[in-house]
Amino acid sequence: MKVLRNKKTLIDYIERQREMGKKIGFAPTMGALHLGHISLYEAAKKENDEVISSVFVNPTQFNNADDFEKYPQTLEDDLKLLENAGVDAVYVPKAIDIYPEGLKSKHYDFDGLDQEMEGKFRPGHFDGVGTVVEELLRQVQPHNAYFGEKDYQQLAIIKKMVKKTNLPVKIHGVPTLREQSGLALSSRNLRLDEKQRKEAVIIYETLLKAKEWFKSLSPKEIKERVENIFKASNFELEYFTITDEETLKETETFQEGKNYRAFIVAYAGDVRLIDNMHLE
Missing domain, CATH: 3.40.50.620 (HUPs)
Known part of the structure; x- marks a missing residue:
């Protein structure tokens, strides 16, 4: 090389x-x-x-x-x-x-x-x-x-x-490559201690829940549930949003024929972790 x-x-x-x-x-x-x-x-x-x-x-x-x-x-x-x-x-x-x-x-x-x-x-x-x-x-x-x-x-x-x-x-x-736990691989993961690394799976698990809720709940209801999950965790949620995949603008309603994606940014101590998932 x-x-x-x-x-x-x-x-x-x-x-x-x-x-x-x-x-x-x-x-x-x-x-x-x-x-x-x-x-x-x-x-x-x-x-x-x-x-x-x-x-x-x-x-x-x-x-x-x-x-x-x-x-x-x-x-x-x-x-x-x-x-x-x-x-x-x-x-x-x-x-x-x-x-x-x-x-x-x-x-x-x-x-x-x-x-x-x-x-x-x-x-x-x-x-x-x-x-x-x-x-x-x-x-x-x-x-x-x-x-x-x-x-x-x-x-x-x-x-x-x-x-x-x-x-x-x-x-x-x-496509995003993940650890066995589901945590998205990131250079910032090097800064997580062992406890934080185990707990960081909350990000992936929450995205999976959002994907499930997408079938029956509104964006506002999904967001409230996500915020409650993080309030009960050791992680500080900077933001959760569901956007139109094309414009990246936050959506208030789901419409037929459009593609949506959920985004999470959260802090483990001072380490900022980001992840997202296509919703279908």
Whole structure:
């Protein structure tokens, strides 16, 4: 596996792959990799000749400086995991390779997708995500790029950014990979103690209940039940919402022919955990 540590090395490498007519699949990461990330590369390997990763902790998408400082960085372990997964090359840029003019986000019009859910709690977050992903896609020039459905709002925003900037890449969503307990795999799980990790299954179990209640209750009734579950737990619920899958706007009634998704964000101590589930 090639480790490409600056923009010039990456661009030379990509030019060679393209000259050989290879189809390139790419999944960017912020490191602290787990099997959820590896599932992105397994999906990429099925549809591409060359599979590329990147590891870059992007400062502009953290609206909380403390969160950025605490974000786990495990590059040596990440590289071993990527090599074992059969990834062909990994790009490990420095900030100057992504932000040659300083750490500043572009501003995007995401048609309101960025104003919902995470956007309300993390101002500027999605401009940071859009900026780094657009830059990485321009440098790597993949035919296909892969993102996990665990960050469903992020996936929707990246699809919107690609459409609006006319980037010639197809964006694929990959289903959330879970621990045996149902807890969604996340780099933040590394910060949970053993007790929190066991109790965190409440998030998945609550989503399953919401999926069941969806058949007979209104969004308001489901939300009240979810809030009551968390009041009786050791977890602090930041928000629960059921949205239209396309607009991500919270719904007040269920309508035939529309797709809906439930989203939960909760804190175990100071660790923020997110998850979501398609309702049917």
